[in-house]
Amino acid sequence: MSSTEIDRQWTTRLRHRVAHRLPPEKMLPDTQPAYVASWIYVFGVTTLSALAVVILSGFILALKGPQWWHASGIGHFVNSLHLWSVEIFFFAMVIHLWGKYFMAAWRGGRSLTWVTGVVTFLVSIATAFTGYVSQTNFDSQWISTQAKDGINSTGAGSFFNVLNFGQMLMWHIVLLPLVAVVLTGLHVLMVRAKGVVPPFEEREEAR
Amino acid sequence: MSDSPDVTVAPWTGPQRPYDIIKEGTIAFLVVAILTIGLALVFSSPDDPQVTVQQWSNKAPVDFAQTALTELNGTSGTAQYGAPYNTASSGQHLGPLTLAKWLGATIPVNTVRDFVLSPLESQPATPPLSTALAQWKGASASQRTTWVNAYTKASTKMTFTNGTVSVPTTAAGPVPVMINSLEQMARSGALDQALVTQNGFYTSNFTLPLLFLADGSYLGDLAQQRHLLGTQWGMMNETGNYPGQAWLWLYTFWYQVPPFSTSANADVQVWGIMMLLSLLLLLVPFIPGVRSIPRWTRVYRLIWRDHYRAQRA
Numbered sequence: 001m002s003s004t005e006i007d008r009q010w011t012t013r014l015r016h017r018v019a020h021r022l023p024p025e026k027m028l029p030d031t032q033p034a035y036v037a038s039w040i041y042v043f044g045v046t047t048l049s050a051l052a053v054v055i056l057s058g059f060i061l062a063l064k065g066p067q068w069w070h071a072s073g074i075g076h077f078v079n080s081l082h083l084w085s086v087e088i089f090f091f092a093m094v095i096h097l098w099g100k101y102f103m104a105a106w107r108g109g110r111s112l113t114w115v116t117g118v119v120t121f122l123v124s125i126a127t128a129f130t131g132y133v134s135q136t137n138f139d140s141q142w143i144s145t146q147a148k149d150g151i152n153s154t155g156a157g158s159f160f161n162v163l164n165f166g167q168m169l170m171w172h173i174v175l176l177p178l179v180a181v182v183l184t185g186l187h188v189l190m191v192r193a194k195g196v197v198p199p200f201e202e203r204e205e206a207r
Numbered sequence: 208m209s210d211s212p213d214v215t216v217a218p219w220t221g222p223q224r225p226y227d228i229i230k231e232g233t234i235a236f237l238v239v240a241i242l243t244i245g246l247a248l249v250f251s252s253p254d255d256p257q258v259t260v261q262q263w264s265n266k267a268p269v270d271f272a273q274t275a276l277t278e279l280n281g282t283s284g285t286a287q288y289g290a291p292y293n294t295a296s297s298g299q300h301l302g303p304l305t306l307a308k309w310l311g312a313t314i315p316v317n318t319v320r321d322f323v324l325s326p327l328e329s330q331p332a333t334p335p336l337s338t339a340l341a342q343w344k345g346a347s348a349s350q351r352t353t354w355v356n357a358y359t360k361a362s363t364k365m366t367f368t369n370g371t372v373s374v375p376t377t378a379a380g381p382v383p384v385m386i387n388s389l390e391q392m393a394r395s396g397a398l399d400q401a402l403v404t405q406n407g408f409y410t411s412n413f414t415l416p417l418l419f420l421a422d423g424s425y426l427g428d429l430a431q432q433r434h435l436l437g438t439q440w441g442m443m444n445e446t447g448n449y450p451g452q453a454w455l456w457l458y459t460f461w462y463q464v465p466p467f468s469t470s471a472n473a474d475v476q477v478w479g480i481m482m483l484l485s486l487l488l489l490l491v492p493f494i495p496g497v498r499s500i501p502r503w504t505r506v507y508r509l510i511w512r513d514h515y516r517a518q519r520a
Contacts, residue, residue, distance in 0.1 A: 032226035033219045035514035045231060049239035057243075070254060079254070080247035083449075087246075088239060090454045102506040106492035108216040118489045125454055132445070132452060138255035139445045142430050145421040146437065153299040153475035155306035158291045158313040163418065166411025198219045199511040200212060200502060202518065 021193050029192075036196050040099040043092045044191075050089035051184060055177070057082040062173055066136055086128055093121060105197045113190040120183040127180055130172035133162050144168075213498045253447040255433070260402065260416060263425045264393035268367040274423035275389050276362055278318040279382070280355045283422040285318050292316040292418070299475040306475065314414060322419050326401035327388055336388045339381030346380070354380035370394075437462055457481070 069075035277283035289296035358379035
């Protein structure tokens with residue numbers, strides 16, 4: 001087999017491309033630009049950490065099933081972990097989003113990083129919503145019966161029935177988390193590949 | 208490609224500083240985990256028990272019976288809903304667009320059949336109920352309407368005494384027996400099961416019982432006591448003093464202000480606005496003006512104050 005033939009393989013080309021865009025020193029950096037020195041940068045990693053706690057607590061709830069937490073003290077505690085990690089997740093993500101807006105973090109070819117971040121935010125809202133209507137308690141009854149009118153009015157209720165507990169639970173624990181995690185992974189890889197956006201230059205400040 | 212400072216930026220060639228990404232991630236995870244555990248221990252999480260049709264019919268028997276009647280006479284919220292449940296109305300309009308109607312009744316609900324007749328037919332045959340159901344089935348549509356109208360007219364004087372629903376009329380044919388039987392069925396808990404098992408043994412679809420519950424006043428009264436109505440910032444809240452879905456504040460906000468607070472098409476209008484705003488947020492990097500606000504407001508000088516201080520020095 002010739003080296004030219006190997007170079008033309010999809011696998012080889014993908015490996016070269018990944019190695020070019022995300023070399024190890026970018027993927028796992030040991031230095032970063034000196035301007036990355038503000039508390040606002042904490043909220044990105046805080047969002048990721050909260051997402052990890054959300055998923056871990058969700059795993060435990062999934063192990064025991066959707067009714068477990070109503071009858072078990074431990075289950076209720078795990079549900080509380082799930083709830084509060086979600087609250088921290090959104091709190092950190094919203095601050096992260098506004099921080100990135102005021103940094104104009106899309107500059108320098110980073111617009112797709114912004115776009116994946118916003119889509120992740122929207123998907124996360126849908127994920128949390130399906131969790132709220134899957135609680136199998138008064139909150140889920142009330143929220144679902146109220147929310148149905150908004151969703152039905154758009155026509156989406158035809159295939160996204162918020163009163164169908166089984167459907168909402170599947171969206172909550174399989175489909176939407178999968179999308180959210182994949183998008184988060186892409187978002188982080190883009191940040192690693194492009195680096196953190198530099199400050200506005202002095203000459204631009206004067207404009 | 209634009210050379211606007213809101214689009215481009217020169218790659219950084221300035222100084223670097225040490226950065227241990229693994230250590231940062233580990234510390235952040237531990238801090239968030241400990242914070243989460245602390246919040247869970249101190250504040251726990253809300254879990255108000257679910258409402259059952261059995262509970263509703265025992266706590267508010269007249270409200271239940273009145274709601275059952277609206278399912279039978281076609282005046283309930285579900286009966287008049289339109290898509291995706293039926294074709295009784297065209298649904299909400301977004302200008303000339305009737306989005307729900309276009310997709311049709313994909314989750315068909317017939318309130319007479321699903322909320323009254325099918326549950327009653329699932330009961331063991333007893334002489335009064337069997338006779339009433341046979342009488343109903345054997346009657347013409349106009350005769351049924353006459354019976355239901357007579358019962359509806361007299362229902363303003365509906366009472367519930369000694370476990371029985373009573374309405375002062377003799378012109379309602381089998382309707383009094385049907386409503387009363389449904390009441391007894393609900394109070395025993397059998398209606399809860401009948402509503403969810405219409406599609407077989409295994410089920411995870413609670414569309415019917417939730418629609419039935421939502422058609423009555425009982426669920427809404429409980430929600431009002433818990434400050435969960437739409438006029439009370441609605442579904443972004445949850446029971447107790449918990450933050451709920453605070454991230455839905457903007458969505459819920461529109462329902463509180465005119466013209467949406469009084470619009471018959473508020474749901475689709477608010478959704479339209481939120482879709483548009485979400486799209487704008489998504490496209491911020493590409494919208495002239497909006498993408499310049501960070502540079503104009505100069506908030507970034509707070510974020511990078513050390514950098515600019517170092518540059519001045």
